Amino acid sequence: MVAERINMDQLSIILKRFSMNTEVFFTGNLCGISHFDKQLNQGHLHLLQSGELTLIDEQGKSLRFNKPTVLFIPSPHTHRIVGDPDNPPKLVCANVIYNEATSNPIAEALPTLLHFNLDDCPKIKQTSLGLFEEAFENRCGRLPMINALTDIFIIYILRHVLSNNIMDHGLLAGLSHPHLSKVLLAIQEAPERQWGLDDMAEMALMSRSKFSELFKRIVGQSPGDYVIDWRIIVAKTLLKQNKSVALVANAVGYEDGSALARVFRKKQGMSPKQWLEKNK
Numbered sequence: 001m002v003a004e005r006i007n008m009d010q011l012s013i014i015l016k017r018f019s020m021n022t023e024v025f026f027t028g029n030l031c032g033i034s035h036f037d038k039q040l041n042q043g044h045l046h047l048l049q050s051g052e053l054t055l056i057d058e059q060g061k062s063l064r065f066n067k068p069t070v071l072f073i074p075s076p077h078t079h080r081i082v083g084d085p086d087n088p089p090k091l092v093c094a095n096v097i098y099n100e101a102t103s104n105p106i107a108e109a110l111p112t113l114l115h116f117n118l119d120d121c122p123k124i125k126q127t128s129l130g131l132f133e134e135a136f137e138n139r140c141g142r143l144p145m146i147n148a149l150t151d152i153f154i155i156y157i158l159r160h161v162l163s164n165n166i167m168d169h170g171l172l173a174g175l176s177h178p179h180l181s182k183v184l185l186a187i188q189e190a191p192e193r194q195w196g197l198d199d200m201a202e203m204a205l206m207s208r209s210k211f212s213e214l215f216k217r218i219v220g221q222s223p224g225d226y227v228i229d230w231r232i233i234v235a236k237t238l239l240k241q242n243k244s245v246a247l248v249a250n251a252v253g254y255e256d257g258s259a260l261a262r263v264f265r266k267k268q269g270m271s272p273k274q275w276l277e278k279n280k
Contacts, residue, residue: 014106022045030089039095043072043074045071047070048089053081055113057078068117073114114157173218
Protein backbone atom coordinates (compact mmCIF):
# COMPACT_ATOMS: atom_id res chain seq x y z
CA MET A 1 0.00 0.00 0.00
CA VAL A 2 2.89 2.40 0.75
CA ALA A 3 4.35 1.93 -2.74
CA GLU A 4 0.98 2.55 -4.35
CA ARG A 5 0.50 5.74 -2.35
CA ILE A 6 3.88 7.04 -3.51
CA ASN A 7 2.98 6.26 -7.11
CA MET A 8 -0.22 8.23 -6.83
CA ASP A 9 1.73 11.29 -5.61
CA GLN A 10 4.13 10.90 -8.52
CA LEU A 11 1.26 10.73 -10.96
CA SER A 12 -0.30 13.88 -9.52
CA ILE A 13 2.93 15.80 -10.12
CA ILE A 14 3.22 14.49 -13.66
CA LEU A 15 -0.39 15.33 -14.56
CA LYS A 16 0.04 18.81 -13.07
CA ARG A 17 2.98 19.49 -15.39
CA PHE A 18 1.79 17.57 -18.45
CA SER A 19 -1.87 18.38 -18.85
CA MET A 20 -4.06 16.15 -20.96
CA ASN A 21 -7.75 15.90 -21.65
CA THR A 22 -10.14 13.74 -23.64
CA GLU A 23 -12.80 14.46 -26.24
CA VAL A 24 -15.34 11.72 -26.88
CA PHE A 25 -16.24 11.68 -30.57
CA PHE A 26 -18.16 8.41 -31.01
CA THR A 27 -20.56 6.30 -28.97
CA GLY A 28 -22.61 3.43 -30.32
CA ASN A 29 -22.42 0.43 -32.61
CA LEU A 30 -19.64 0.47 -35.17
CA CYS A 31 -20.50 -0.86 -38.60
CA GLY A 32 -17.72 -1.43 -41.11
CA ILE A 33 -14.26 0.14 -40.86
CA SER A 34 -13.09 3.27 -39.05
CA HIS A 35 -9.72 4.80 -39.93
CA PHE A 36 -7.78 6.95 -37.45
CA ASP A 37 -5.02 9.19 -38.76
CA LYS A 38 -1.90 10.19 -36.88
CA GLN A 39 -2.49 13.57 -35.21
CA LEU A 40 0.23 15.63 -33.52
CA ASN A 41 0.12 15.41 -29.71
CA GLN A 42 -2.94 13.19 -29.77
CA GLY A 43 -3.67 9.59 -28.86
CA HIS A 44 -6.83 7.52 -28.91
CA LEU A 45 -8.94 5.62 -26.42
CA HIS A 46 -11.43 2.95 -27.47
CA LEU A 47 -13.68 1.24 -24.93
CA LEU A 48 -15.36 -1.93 -26.13
CA GLN A 49 -18.52 -2.71 -24.18
CA SER A 50 -19.75 -5.63 -26.26
CA GLY A 51 -19.46 -7.21 -29.71
CA GLU A 52 -16.30 -7.96 -31.64
CA LEU A 53 -13.67 -5.87 -33.43
CA THR A 54 -10.26 -6.12 -35.03
CA LEU A 55 -7.65 -3.42 -34.49
CA ILE A 56 -5.06 -3.06 -37.27
CA ASP A 57 -1.96 -0.97 -36.56
CA GLU A 58 0.15 1.01 -39.04
CA GLN A 59 2.40 -2.00 -39.67
CA GLY A 60 -0.62 -4.11 -40.62
CA LYS A 61 -0.58 -6.20 -37.45
CA SER A 62 -4.08 -7.13 -36.31
CA LEU A 63 -5.54 -8.00 -32.92
CA ARG A 64 -9.07 -9.28 -32.32
CA PHE A 65 -11.16 -8.45 -29.25
CA ASN A 66 -14.52 -9.92 -28.28
CA LYS A 67 -14.74 -9.13 -24.55
CA PRO A 68 -15.19 -5.80 -22.72
CA THR A 69 -11.79 -4.21 -23.28
CA VAL A 70 -9.87 -0.95 -22.98
CA LEU A 71 -7.76 -0.10 -26.04
CA PHE A 72 -5.42 2.82 -25.33
CA ILE A 73 -3.08 4.14 -28.03
CA PRO A 74 -1.18 6.82 -26.09
CA SER A 75 0.87 8.43 -28.86
CA PRO A 76 0.00 9.48 -32.42
CA HIS A 77 -0.36 6.30 -34.48
CA THR A 78 -2.42 5.53 -37.55
CA HIS A 79 -4.74 2.56 -37.02
CA ARG A 80 -8.01 1.03 -38.15
CA ILE A 81 -10.89 -0.62 -36.32
CA VAL A 82 -12.94 -3.18 -38.19
CA GLY A 83 -16.28 -4.18 -36.70
CA ASP A 84 -17.57 -7.73 -37.01
CA PRO A 85 -20.69 -7.55 -39.21
CA ASP A 86 -22.33 -10.44 -37.34
CA ASN A 87 -21.48 -9.10 -33.89
CA PRO A 88 -21.05 -5.29 -34.23
CA PRO A 89 -18.94 -3.70 -31.50
CA LYS A 90 -20.52 -1.21 -29.14
CA LEU A 91 -17.89 1.44 -28.43
CA VAL A 92 -16.95 4.68 -26.79
CA CYS A 93 -14.12 6.38 -28.71
CA ALA A 94 -12.19 9.44 -27.55
CA ASN A 95 -9.24 11.56 -28.60
CA VAL A 96 -6.59 11.93 -25.89
CA ILE A 97 -5.13 15.41 -26.31
CA TYR A 98 -1.79 16.37 -24.77
CA ASN A 99 -1.70 20.10 -24.20
CA GLU A 100 1.97 20.54 -25.01
CA ALA A 101 3.58 22.23 -27.98
CA THR A 102 6.13 19.43 -28.24
CA SER A 103 6.22 15.72 -27.39
CA ASN A 104 4.59 14.48 -24.21
CA PRO A 105 6.63 12.27 -21.88
CA ILE A 106 3.55 10.41 -20.64
CA ALA A 107 2.80 9.18 -24.14
CA GLU A 108 6.45 8.51 -24.90
CA ALA A 109 6.86 6.36 -21.78
CA LEU A 110 4.03 3.98 -22.71
CA PRO A 111 3.83 1.14 -25.22
CA THR A 112 2.24 1.85 -28.60
CA LEU A 113 -0.89 -0.05 -27.57
CA LEU A 114 -2.22 -0.86 -24.12
CA HIS A 115 -5.19 -3.19 -23.88
CA PHE A 116 -6.86 -4.43 -20.73
CA ASN A 117 -9.67 -6.91 -20.27
CA LEU A 118 -12.08 -5.03 -18.01
CA ASP A 119 -12.72 -8.17 -15.93
CA ASP A 120 -9.03 -8.14 -14.97
CA CYS A 121 -9.05 -4.53 -13.75
CA PRO A 122 -11.81 -3.96 -11.14
CA LYS A 123 -11.30 -0.20 -10.72
CA ILE A 124 -11.15 0.42 -14.45
CA LYS A 125 -14.21 -1.77 -14.94
CA GLN A 126 -16.13 0.12 -12.25
CA THR A 127 -15.42 3.45 -13.93
CA SER A 128 -16.26 2.04 -17.36
CA LEU A 129 -19.72 0.97 -16.18
CA GLY A 130 -20.60 4.57 -15.31
CA LEU A 131 -19.08 5.79 -18.55
CA PHE A 132 -21.05 3.28 -20.64
CA GLU A 133 -24.24 4.19 -18.79
CA GLU A 134 -23.82 7.88 -19.60
CA ALA A 135 -22.62 7.26 -23.17
CA PHE A 136 -25.51 5.08 -24.24
CA GLU A 137 -28.40 6.89 -22.53
CA ASN A 138 -29.82 10.23 -23.62
CA ARG A 139 -29.52 12.20 -20.38
CA CYS A 140 -29.14 15.95 -19.93
CA GLY A 141 -25.52 17.03 -19.63
CA ARG A 142 -24.46 13.81 -21.34
CA LEU A 143 -21.49 15.11 -23.35
CA PRO A 144 -19.63 17.00 -20.59
CA MET A 145 -20.30 14.08 -18.26
CA ILE A 146 -18.78 11.45 -20.55
CA ASN A 147 -15.78 13.71 -21.28
CA ALA A 148 -15.21 14.14 -17.53
CA LEU A 149 -15.58 10.41 -16.90
CA THR A 150 -13.14 9.66 -19.71
CA ASP A 151 -10.58 12.01 -18.13
CA ILE A 152 -10.94 10.06 -14.87
CA PHE A 153 -10.72 6.81 -16.82
CA ILE A 154 -7.31 7.82 -18.22
CA ILE A 155 -6.02 8.42 -14.68
CA TYR A 156 -7.12 4.93 -13.67
CA ILE A 157 -5.25 3.54 -16.67
CA LEU A 158 -2.08 5.41 -15.69
CA ARG A 159 -2.43 4.19 -12.10
CA HIS A 160 -2.68 0.66 -13.43
CA VAL A 161 0.41 1.20 -15.58
CA LEU A 162 2.45 2.50 -12.63
CA SER A 163 1.26 -0.20 -10.22
CA ASN A 164 2.07 -2.98 -12.68
CA ASN A 165 5.28 -1.52 -14.18
CA ILE A 166 3.91 -1.65 -17.73
CA MET A 167 6.79 0.26 -19.28
CA ASP A 168 10.43 -0.42 -20.09
CA HIS A 169 11.92 3.07 -20.01
CA GLY A 170 11.04 6.72 -19.85
CA LEU A 171 9.66 9.04 -17.20
CA LEU A 172 7.00 6.67 -15.87
CA ALA A 173 9.53 3.84 -15.61
CA GLY A 174 11.81 6.11 -13.60
CA LEU A 175 8.95 7.11 -11.32
CA SER A 176 8.19 3.48 -10.58
CA HIS A 177 11.79 2.81 -9.52
CA PRO A 178 12.22 3.05 -5.71
CA HIS A 179 15.51 5.00 -5.85
CA LEU A 180 15.28 6.97 -9.08
CA SER A 181 11.80 8.22 -8.21
CA LYS A 182 13.20 10.19 -5.24
CA VAL A 183 15.56 12.05 -7.55
CA LEU A 184 13.00 12.65 -10.28
CA LEU A 185 10.45 14.04 -7.84
CA ALA A 186 13.07 16.30 -6.24
CA ILE A 187 14.11 17.68 -9.64
CA GLN A 188 10.48 18.24 -10.60
CA GLU A 189 9.74 20.06 -7.34
CA ALA A 190 12.89 22.22 -7.40
CA PRO A 191 14.13 22.80 -10.97
CA GLU A 192 15.90 25.96 -9.79
CA ARG A 193 18.33 23.97 -7.63
CA GLN A 194 21.85 23.50 -8.97
CA TRP A 195 21.70 19.76 -9.50
CA GLY A 196 25.08 18.03 -9.51
CA LEU A 197 25.68 14.35 -10.20
CA ASP A 198 27.04 13.85 -6.67
CA ASP A 199 23.86 15.29 -5.13
CA MET A 200 21.58 13.13 -7.26
CA ALA A 201 23.59 9.95 -6.68
CA GLU A 202 23.62 10.55 -2.92
CA MET A 203 19.86 11.05 -2.92
CA ALA A 204 19.45 7.73 -4.75
CA LEU A 205 21.85 6.02 -2.30
CA MET A 206 24.18 4.98 -5.13
CA SER A 207 27.66 5.64 -6.42
CA ARG A 208 28.03 8.22 -9.19
CA SER A 209 28.76 5.61 -11.84
CA LYS A 210 25.97 3.23 -10.83
CA PHE A 211 23.43 6.04 -10.58
CA SER A 212 24.41 7.54 -13.93
CA GLU A 213 24.23 4.17 -15.71
CA LEU A 214 20.92 3.18 -14.14
CA PHE A 215 19.33 6.57 -14.75
CA LYS A 216 20.24 6.55 -18.43
CA ARG A 217 19.08 2.94 -18.89
CA ILE A 218 15.73 3.42 -17.14
CA VAL A 219 14.81 7.02 -17.96
CA GLY A 220 16.41 7.02 -21.41
CA GLN A 221 18.73 10.03 -21.01
CA SER A 222 21.53 11.22 -18.76
CA PRO A 223 20.68 12.90 -15.43
CA GLY A 224 22.07 16.21 -16.69
CA ASP A 225 19.99 16.11 -19.87
CA TYR A 226 16.88 15.28 -17.84
CA VAL A 227 17.44 18.31 -15.59
CA ILE A 228 17.75 20.57 -18.63
CA ASP A 229 14.66 19.10 -20.31
CA TRP A 230 12.61 19.47 -17.13
CA ARG A 231 13.70 23.10 -16.79
CA ILE A 232 12.61 23.76 -20.36
CA ILE A 233 9.22 22.17 -19.65
CA VAL A 234 8.71 24.32 -16.55
CA ALA A 235 9.95 27.39 -18.42
CA LYS A 236 7.33 26.85 -21.13
CA THR A 237 4.58 26.68 -18.51
CA LEU A 238 5.75 29.94 -16.94
CA LEU A 239 6.19 31.69 -20.29
CA LYS A 240 2.57 30.88 -21.11
CA GLN A 241 1.63 32.61 -17.86
CA ASN A 242 3.20 35.79 -19.30
CA LYS A 243 6.15 35.74 -16.92
CA SER A 244 9.20 37.65 -18.10
CA VAL A 245 12.13 35.68 -19.53
CA ALA A 246 14.39 36.94 -16.72
CA LEU A 247 11.91 35.81 -14.05
CA VAL A 248 11.45 32.44 -15.74
CA ALA A 249 15.21 31.97 -15.96
CA ASN A 250 15.62 32.46 -12.20
CA ALA A 251 12.70 30.13 -11.48
CA VAL A 252 14.35 27.27 -13.38
CA GLY A 253 17.92 27.67 -12.21
CA TYR A 254 19.58 30.07 -14.68
CA GLU A 255 21.24 33.28 -13.60
CA ASP A 256 19.66 35.45 -16.30
CA GLY A 257 17.49 35.46 -19.39
CA SER A 258 20.46 35.12 -21.73
CA ALA A 259 21.55 31.86 -20.10
CA LEU A 260 18.04 30.44 -20.42
CA ALA A 261 17.80 31.63 -24.02
CA ARG A 262 21.03 29.80 -24.96
CA VAL A 263 19.80 26.50 -23.52
CA PHE A 264 16.29 27.04 -24.88
CA ARG A 265 17.56 27.72 -28.40
CA LYS A 266 19.82 24.67 -28.30
CA LYS A 267 16.91 22.43 -27.31
CA GLN A 268 14.04 24.05 -29.20
CA GLY A 269 15.76 25.73 -32.14
CA MET A 270 14.32 29.13 -31.21
CA SER A 271 14.39 31.69 -28.42
CA PRO A 272 11.84 31.67 -25.57
CA LYS A 273 10.08 34.72 -27.06
CA GLN A 274 9.92 33.09 -30.51
CA TRP A 275 8.53 29.90 -28.98
CA LEU A 276 5.89 31.82 -27.05
CA GLU A 277 4.84 33.76 -30.13
CA LYS A 278 4.50 30.51 -32.06
CA ASN A 279 2.49 28.79 -29.32
CA LYS A 280 0.06 31.46 -28.24
